[in-house]
Amino acid sequence: EAEVAQSPRYKITEKSQAVAFWCDPISGHATLYWYRQILGQGPELLVQFQDESVVDDSQLPKDRFSAERLKGVDSTLKIQPAELGDSAMYLCASTPGDEETQYFGPGTRLLVL
Amino acid sequence: AQSVAQPEDQVNVAEGNPLTVKCTYSVSGNPYLFWYVQYPNRGLQFLLKYITGDNLVKGSYGFEAEFNKSQTSFHLKKPSALVSDSALYFCAVRVHNNNDMRFGAGTRLTVKP
Numbered sequence: 001e002a003e004v005a006q007s008p009r010y011k012i013t014e015k016s017q018a019v020a021f022w023c024d025p026i027s028g029h030a031t032l033y034w035y036r037q038i039l040g041q042g043p044e045l046l047v048q049f050q051d052e053s054v055v056d057d058s059q060l061p062k063d064r065f066s067a068e069r070l071k072g073v074d075s076t077l078k079i080q081p082a083e084l085g086d087s088a089m090y091l092c093a094s095t096p097g098d099e100e101t102q103y104f105g106p107g108t109r110l111l112v113l
Numbered sequence: 114a115q116s117v118a119q120p121e122d123q124v125n126v127a128e129g130n131p132l133t134v135k136c137t138y139s140v141s142g143n144p145y146l147f148w149y150v151q152y153p154n155r156g157l158q159f160l161l162k163y164i165t166g167d168n169l170v171k172g173s174y175g176f177e178a179e180f181n182k183s184q185t186s187f188h189l190k191k192p193s194a195l196v197s198d199s200a201l202y203f204c205a206v207r208v209h210n211n212n213d214m215r216f217g218a219g220t221r222l223t224v225k226p
Contacts, residue, residue, distance in 0.1 A: 006156075104158070
């Protein structure tokens with residue numbers, strides 16, 4: 001069964017450093033989402049792509065976060081500089097163009113020291 | 114904007130007993146409702162969804178959920194709990210033609226032998 005791939009699974013960094021997360025959605029899935037999940041809470045959408053275009057980045061802290069999906073396939077989420085409050089699980093999800101269900105990857109757990 | 118409430122942070126049941134994890138929602142329009150399960154340090158796994166049709170939806174691992182429009186609820190149920198069902202459960206809602214998925218805060222289910 002096809003799955004969403006994410007790497008790294010775990011990342012420890014010091015504040016003010018730059019970090020990057022990678023996501024490869026299920027093949028053929030046009031829509032890709034990045035979520036942030038703070039411990040004890042549900043996921044919150046950071047950015048949504050339709051193919052290579054950003055559909056919604058209203059909740060993305062654009063002063064430090066950036067996301068791209070240059071060829072409309074895999075995607076990278078970057079934080080620069082990282083802050084202590086960025087410690088969380090970063091989840092990637094994807095859907096085909098005409099389906100409602102979002103399929104999630106295993107996530108990247110970030111710890112900022 | 115849509116929202117989801119999971120009124121119980123924690124649900125404890127004995128193995129073999131029925132379980133219920135509660136979810137209520139608020140939307141403008143017809144809701145699409147989802148249940149996901151999350152195991153430690155993993156992404157969210159899709160369990161089931163309600164889009165339209167029969168109010169009783171059957172999903173993975175013996176779980177089912179009932180859509181109740183008058184009570185704006187979508188409670189997750191299982192007739193006989195297993196220890197392996199112990200995990201974090203998330204309810205989510207979105208509306209048609211809107212990819213904005215909102216998640217509840219999650220309910221931790223513990224099934225004791």
